[in-house]
Amino acid sequence: xxxxxxxxxxxxxxxxxxxxxxPRGAYLAGGTNLVDLLKLGVANLDLLVDVRRLTSTSIDxxxxxxxxxxxxxxxxELAAHPVIRQRYPVLSEAVLAGASGQLRNVATTGxxxxxxxxCAYFQNxxxxxxxxxxxxxxxAREGYQREMAIFGASPECVATHPSDxxxxxxxxxxQVHTHGPDxxxxxxPLLDLHRLPGHEPQRDTALGHGELITAVELPPxxxxxxxxxxxxxxxxxxxxALVSVxxxxxxxxxxxxxxxxxxxxVAHKPWRATRAEQRLRGEPAGEASFRAAADAELxxxxxxPGNAFKVRLARAAITRTLLDLTQAAGGSxx
Numbered sequence: 001x002x003x004x005x006x007x008x009x010x011x012x013x014x015x016x017x018x019x020x021x022x023p024r025g026a027y028l029a030g031g032t033n034l035v036d037l038l039k040l041g042v043a044n045l046d047l048l049v050d051v052r053r054l055t056s057t058s059i060d061x062x063x064x065x066x067x068x069x070x071x072x073x074x075x076x077e078l079a080a081h082p083v084i085r086q087r088y089p090v091l092s093e094a095v096l097a098g099a100s101g102q103l104r105n106v107a108t109t110g111x112x113x114x115x116x117x118x119c120a121y122f123q124n125x126x127x128x129x130x131x132x133x134x135x136x137x138x139x140a141r142e143g144y145q146r147e148m149a150i151f152g153a154s155p156e157c158v159a160t161h162p163s164d165x166x167x168x169x170x171x172x173x174x175q176v177h178t179h180g181p182d183x184x185x186x187x188x189p190l191l192d193l194h195r196l197p198g199h200e201p202q203r204d205t206a207l208g209h210g211e212l213i214t215a216v217e218l219p220p221x222x223x224x225x226x227x228x229x230x231x232x233x234x235x236x237x238x239x240x241a242l243v244s245v246x247x248x249x250x251x252x253x254x255x256x257x258x259x260x261x262x263x264x265x266v267a268h269k270p271w272r273a274t275r276a277e278q279r280l281r282g283e284p285a286g287e288a289s290f291r292a293a294a295d296a297e298l299x300x301x302x303x304x305p306g307n308a309f310k311v312r313l314a315r316a317a318i319t320r321t322l323l324d325l326t327q328a329a330g331g332s333x334x
Contacts, residue, residue: 008050012179012212015049020181020210022047027212029072029111032103037116041125042132055110055214065220071110071213078109088218090227090246094168097231100238110213112165117204117268119147119159130156131201145306147242151267157201158304160265161194162240167264168229169216170272171246177215180208194269223250223258226329230321232313241265243310245317249325251285263314273297276318285326287319294318
């Protein structure tokens with residue numbers, strides 16, 4: 001039995017001070033990922049600081065047309081909120097594609113973003129894993145590779161980020177609000193929140209120790225009303241994506257005026273498909289253009305022998321999702 005202290009402070013400042021002062025301290029919100037890692041012996045902590053009651057549970061419209069989502073908003077409430085469903089359907093669809101209804105009712109917005117990038121070897125303490133124990137090796141390199149990365153991996157780690165929510169937020173160019181140990185706050189672009197593994201696969205995010213997510217801000221993006229999330233997985237529910245696509249499309253006169261695309265299940269972080277986006281702007285909104293854009297993005301993929309199928313899967317998913325959005329917009333965008 002490992003002793004574990006639990007604290008339930010009254011303010012965000014108290015919580016941040018507690019975790020910042022304990023090297024083996026962590027925040028507990030919904031706990032849907034962290035508690036599992038504690039049970040498995042993957043997470044070895046001395047202190048848990050409960051922040052579920054400290055950050056906002058509201059979803060507020062901003063004067064500029066954006067939306068501010070409190071870090072403690074349950075995933076289920078986020079997906080069902082009428083403003084999210086109307087203005088940012090990709091976000092609602094992404095949340096509903098994740099986990100189960102029971103977990104979505106407990107998991108929080110902030111906690112979802114901070115779930116560990118992982119694979120089966122990370123969660124098996126009997127196998128070498130650089131993410132769990134730096135310097136021990138990456139078992140996936142010569143092992144089971146089906147779910148591993150095809151973009152941005154390193155010799156140290158080929159795991160993929162599991163969050164569906166984060167992929168949608170990458171398309172929406174969300175900003176993450178945090179509160180740090182110095183008492184100050186900052187806004188981190190969602191695309192900069194998560195890290196590629198490099199030589200430090202144990203570091204999932206750019207957050208400092210003790211830095212707490214307090215909210216997520218969605219900027220105004222009118223054409224996000226024409227957006228969609230497609231998730232392809234080995235079973236219909238309660239499974240991580242092999243490949244997922246989040247996309248928003250603006251079509252006018254049969255031509256792509258603007259587009260946002262992000263991929264999940266393919267990298268250590270949500271993967272923004274900037275090559276595909278650049279290829280599409282100003283091009284006809286049709287299958288040939290969509291497939292060429294997908295090929296432009298996937299030309300940089302570096303699959304392993306056991307997951308080369310992900311390249312074909314991603315090509316088809318990008319193309320189909322953009323075709324669906326074109327049809328939804330009536331070929332003329334918004």
